[in-house]
Amino acid sequence: xxGVSQTPSNKVxxxxxxxxxxxxxxxGHTALYWYRQSLGQGPEFLIYFQxxxxxDDSGLPNDRFxxxxxxxxxxTLKIQRTERGDSAVYLCAxxxxxxxxxxxxxxxxxxxxxx
Amino acid sequence: DQxxxxxxxxxxxxxxxxxxxxxxxxxxxxxxxxxYKKYPAEGPxxxxxxxxxxxxxEDGRFTVFLxxxxxxxxxxIVPSQPGDSAVYFCAxxxxxxxxxxxLVFGKGTKLTVNP
Numbered sequence: 001x002x003g004v005s006q007t008p009s010n011k012v013x014x015x016x017x018x019x020x021x022x023x024x025x026x027x028g029h030t031a032l033y034w035y036r037q038s039l040g041q042g043p044e045f046l047i048y049f050q051x052x053x054x055x056d057d058s059g060l061p062n063d064r065f066x067x068x069x070x071x072x073x074x075x076t077l078k079i080q081r082t083e084r085g086d087s088a089v090y091l092c093a094x095x096x097x098x099x100x101x102x103x104x105x106x107x108x109x110x111x112x113x114x115x
Numbered sequence: 116d117q118x119x120x121x122x123x124x125x126x127x128x129x130x131x132x133x134x135x136x137x138x139x140x141x142x143x144x145x146x147x148x149x150x151y152k153k154y155p156a157e158g159p160x161x162x163x164x165x166x167x168x169x170x171x172x173e174d175g176r177f178t179v180f181l182x183x184x185x186x187x188x189x190x191x192i193v194p195s196q197p198g199d200s201a202v203y204f205c206a207x208x209x210x211x212x213x214x215x216x217x218l219v220f221g222k223g224t225k226l227t228v229n230p
Contacts, residue, residue, distance in 0.1 A: 042119075055216075103164075
């Protein structure tokens with residue numbers, strides 16, 4: 001079956017621009033996560049959705065970052081007024097639910113480069 | 116402050132020998148631990164996990180050991196194979212807070228298994 005997909009795979013933008021990154025989770029997975037992996041670091045949690053609602057957005061670094069999941073499936077991570085420090089690989093993961101010890105399946109990521 | 120630490124950025128072993136990857140954590144609220152494996156240009160893939168009520172979990176060539184008093188876990192791969200060459204991430208979750216929530220990752224250890 002299809003895994004988690006993310007588009008685009010690469011995104012190059014200029015400082016100050018707005019970007020949207022898309023995540024298609026595994027069908028039937030109700031939980032969805034966004035992580036950010038900077039060079040030489042492990043993935044860092046950004047936000048977690050259970051269904052359509054953001055259950056935990058404590059990892060979003062500031063108000064330039066926003067994510068939505070309007071129908072409980074596809075999610076979009078939105079970054080306004082991008083900065084060079086936003087350059088990283090943005091990873092999306094999904095899991096069956098929040099029943100505990102549910103494996104998170106990761107997509108291949110979107111590599112964002114802010115010039 | 117790193118709550119999950121992988122102090123060895125890299126490890127090189129000979130094919131057929133044992134690989135031991137180490138991980139330390141500082142947050143006593145963590146009670147579920149995972150190892151993920153990552154190949155270049157791919158998302159992390161779940162490898163093995165352990166709950167804090169256990170001190171060992173084995174799955175084929177992979178065994179994870181947990182020492183709660185020392186806040187230390189390790190991943191043993193026996194025998195190591197060239198296909199095991201990848202970056203290995205240790206991750207932890209405060210499962211007691213309810214459900215499949217955010218994972219806190221270490222920086223990763225790059226394992227190279229030489230033929």
